Amino acid sequence: MAHGISVIALLLMLGASTIARAQEPELPVSEVAPGIFVHIGVTALMTRENEGAIANVGFIVGDSAVAVIDTGGSVREGRQLLAAVRKHTDKPIRYVINTHAHPDHSFGNAAFVDPGASFVGHKNLPRALTMRGQFYLDGFRRTMGDALIDEVRLVSPTVLVEDTLKLDLGGRSLTLKAWPPAHSDNDLTVFDERTKTLFAGDLVFLTHIPVVDGSLKGWLDALDELAAIPAERVVPGHGAVSKWPAALADERRYLNALAADVRALIASGKPITVAAETAAASERSRWQLFDDYNARNATAAFSEMEWE
Amino acid sequence: MLRHRIRLLCFASLASVALAASVAPAAAADAYDPWPGLVQDIFNNRPMNDGSDVIGIEMPARAEDAAIVPVTLRTKLSPGDNRRIKTITLVIDQNPAPMAAKFTLGPDANVTEISTRVRVNNYTDVHAVAELSDGKLYVTKVYVKASGGCSAPAVKDAEEAKNRLGQMRYRQFARPEQGPASNIREAQIMIGHPNNSGLQMDQVTHLYIPAFFINEVQLWQDDSPVLAMEGGISISEDPNIRFTYVSNGAKHFRAEAKDTDGHVFQHEWNADASGT
DSSP states (O other): OOOHHHHHHHHHHHHHHHHHHHHHOOOOEEEETTTEEEEEEOOOOOOOOTTTTTEEEEEEEEEOEEEOOOOOOOHHHHHHHHHHHHOOSSSEEEEESSSSSSSHTTGGGGGGGOOTTTTEEETTHHHHHHHHHHHHHHHEEEEEEEEHHHHHOOOOOOOEEEEEEEEEEEEEEEEEEEEESSSSSEEEEEEEEEETTTEEEEEEEBOOOOOOOOOOOHHHHHHHHHHOOOOOOEEEESSSOOOTTTTGHHHHHHHHHHHHHHHHHTTTTOHHHHHHHTTTTGGGOOOOOOHHHHHHHHHHHHHHHHTT | OHHHHHHHHHHHHHHHHHHHHTTTTTTTHHOOOOOHHHHHHHHHHHHHHHEEEEEEEEEOOOOOTTEEEEEEEEEEEOOOOOOEEEEEEEEEEEEEESSEEEEETTTTTTTEEEEEEEESSSEEEEEEEEETTTEEEEEEEEEEEEOOEEEEEEEEHHHHHTTTTTTTEEEOOOOTTTTTTEEEEEEEEEEOOBBBSOBBBBBTTTOOOOOEEEEEEEEEEEEEEEEEEEEEETSSSOEEEEEEEOOSOOSSSEEEETTTTTEEEEEEETTTTTOO
């Protein structure tokens, strides 16, 4: 009898994992404008528990096709996003757009590999994946575990955006723009003309402290051009869907404070370690994950601004 | 019997899950200590003496940005000690190329502090090994955790890094605690260079991108050597060395850097002025 129960338990375990693989639950999404669906990530670091689902991901449904914008921080999240697409439309996914190389936006790519889908990214995205991909896989294995990381594949884009590119989803035109180095050196934005919705990727952060992994000066330079985009709302890389361009205010204030503090420290001959401890301290209470990223932002900013 | 085996199987798989869960963080890196092998490879198995009174390493406990981790080496020999530090070798045990740098201190420059920036790929011990004029090696170490999040030990802005290739900057810092007549100086040399590691595989060609880095830096006041560095790929992009030394009254400060492609970058400045 005990024998039979053990076997059934084993079979149930096996069966459950097979089913989970084939059919993930849907990622909760909301329709923020007609045909625009967004999942808001939790404001946290990527962990085994949150399955890497910390960035905003979404999709846009046209008359004949769908574009997915970012795929999440694990293949599991990617499959859940795919299930959400399938719940809302049976139109084919023609484009999978990565706003940049960071793992919370691209680790889910493998869930969308399909002969009918083209992967789209900034012209620098393949290089970034080459230079950083293995390090990301090794690093996140530590915090997310083997089960989630084993199935991650780095999928490079085959459609590269040099400056701007228009994609047609059938009666629905998306304008993609490749930016000079700012948050990273491979930032791409997606603008939906029909609803005036901007998917800004990590060029826009709300609530989650901005992360500088490209060029602080470049990012500050990009803010005015970003603000001029005639959008009504923004889907930021992290934080709530918000009115545009008012959503830029917090980020602008933080980046300016960081730049001003770092420049003053350099001018007075302070070493880089002091920047890590003190720069942008006035911003601490205004952001989540401040202590996880501010010292790193200050370090990166210092080594950039030293060359001014 | 069968029942027994299935139970064992269940138990074994549960146990391995539990084990994996409890030791997963950093387990792979911690299980194997590369240091004894590094002592053999880098230091020819010479005996290591306790260096806690000779040399100190200052690094953040967590590498905030994997590509730019500040490190300061500070000599601790008392002024009355008649031994002198000849070289300091910085080793980042778990990096792909553990020997980050070997600094040779000018015999007359009295360098007491060296700061630079390194890449840290993993949770790792970092060792500093000082060779003293008594011919012995003295070692000290710290432990550094790798960064979390999306930082990587790669260049942030690859185009800008290329644009800066070979640019050099020199800066003198005021040392307010020293009187104006003091001959103790604090200076910094910056060298624009991507310092590529060459360990990344091109996704398209599946060939490794060749390494391209600064492997030698030499600094002089007039013709007297102040500090030299043999560098590797663990040194951050745009190598940056900040250090103290004693001025011999020299009028000029001179730097020469070489990279793995055979470029030689040279520059000379007025010793007491900062400049590019």
